Amino acid sequence: MKNIWWIVLLAVLYGCKEETGPHRPEASRVSTPLPAAVADTRPAIVCFGDSLTAGLGLDPGQSYPDLLQQELDRRGDRYRVVNLGVSGDTTQDGLERLPLVTSEKPRIVIVEFGANDGLRGQPVSNTENNLAQIIAALQKAGARVVLAGITLPPNYGPDYIRQFDGMYPALARRFQTPLLPFLLAGVAGHADLMQRDGLHPNAAGARLVVGNVLRTLEPLLQRE
Numbered sequence: 001m002k003n004i005w006w007i008v009l010l011a012v013l014y015g016c017k018e019e020t021g022p023h024r025p026e027a028s029r030v031s032t033p034l035p036a037a038v039a040d041t042r043p044a045i046v047c048f049g050d051s052l053t054a055g056l057g058l059d060p061g062q063s064y065p066d067l068l069q070q071e072l073d074r075r076g077d078r079y080r081v082v083n084l085g086v087s088g089d090t091t092q093d094g095l096e097r098l099p100l101v102t103s104e105k106p107r108i109v110i111v112e113f114g115a116n117d118g119l120r121g122q123p124v125s126n127t128e129n130n131l132a133q134i135i136a137a138l139q140k141a142g143a144r145v146v147l148a149g150i151t152l153p154p155n156y157g158p159d160y161i162r163q164f165d166g167m168y169p170a171l172a173r174r175f176q177t178p179l180l181p182f183l184l185a186g187v188a189g190h191a192d193l194m195q196r197d198g199l200h201p202n203a204a205g206a207r208l209v210v211g212n213v214l215r216t217l218e219p220l221l222q223r224e
Contacts, residue, residue, distance in 0.1 A: 010134060041206075042080040044104045044204040045072075045217075046143075048094065049112030052150070052183060053085025055206070057195045064201075071210055077221055082106070090116045091130035098134065102141045108220055109138050110213065112148040114167070114182055115199075120155065124163040128171065135175045144220055147172050148180040148213070151188075180216040 024033035046066040047053045055063025059180050065083035068071055082104050086093065091113045102111060111134060117127040131147075138145050149168035153160050172179035184201060186208055187193045 005017055009216035010206065021042065028077060040080050042078045042147055043107035044082050045079050045108045045110070046082045046084055046101050046104055046106040047110045047112070048097075049085045049110070049148070050089040050102050050116055051085065051200060052121065053083065053103075053110075053112050054087045055083070055085065056087045057197070057200050058205055058206060062206055064206045066212060067206055067210045071214065078174060079107070079221075082180070085112070088116060089113065090122070091118070091127050094134055095130055098137050103140065106138075106141075106143045108146065108217070109143045110146045110148055110180075110217070111138070112150065113137065114164070115150045116151070118150075118152045118160075118164050121156070121160075124160070124167055127164075128167045130204045131167070135171065135177060139175065139177075145175065145177045146213075146220070147175075147177050148179060148183040148216075178216050178220065183212060185212050187212075 066082050069081040094113045187205040
């Protein structure tokens with residue numbers, strides 16, 4: 001008799017488990033499609049360069065292109081800033097990445113290259129030729145180019161530095177493009193504005209770099 005009672009009890013409990021288990025109607029298995037992402041149709045300003053553009057050593061959102069976007073948004077200038085800086089890139093690397101830049105169909109491109117060529121002691125004529133090809137290709141694609149200059153530490157010698165520094169104004173004249181003579185003007189040489197390597201700006205320095213960029217960029221924005 002006891003055995004029959006336990007069999008009946010187990011049957012009842014099992015039946016209750018089936019009754020009270022989660023009920024998943026067929027309709028609940030149908031996932032609701034997510035809304036499609038809205039395309040950003042604002043004209044692009046591409047910041048194209050090496051680690052100084054990429055924001056090496058800075059937290060996300062602290063690179064000069066990020067800060068430039070914030071400033072343009074604050075002012076109500078409707079542009080999207082695209083950061084195409086890659087740390088360690090030379091002008092030759094920049095040439096190879098040109099299709100990525102032109103695919104953005106940029107209105108303006110801020111070109112910042114040359115430091116890594118110089119730090120490796122490459123012939124200035126090679127660097128200048130690569131930059132010339134970059135500028136010509138971007139202008140042919142319909143972009144307005146801003147050329148950002150940079151310089152080298154004094155231990156590279158006065159003759160090499162003089163040739164290197166003269167490359168940027170010569171290219172600006174040749175291609176009739178706006179020149180930012182020195183991207184790190186007012187920043188380089190100031191320990192409180194540079195990272196410990198002495199080559200890259202810290203967050204405070206990057207904010208001053210944005211000011212340098214905007215002073216050169218401003219006439220182009222006003223033409224839009």
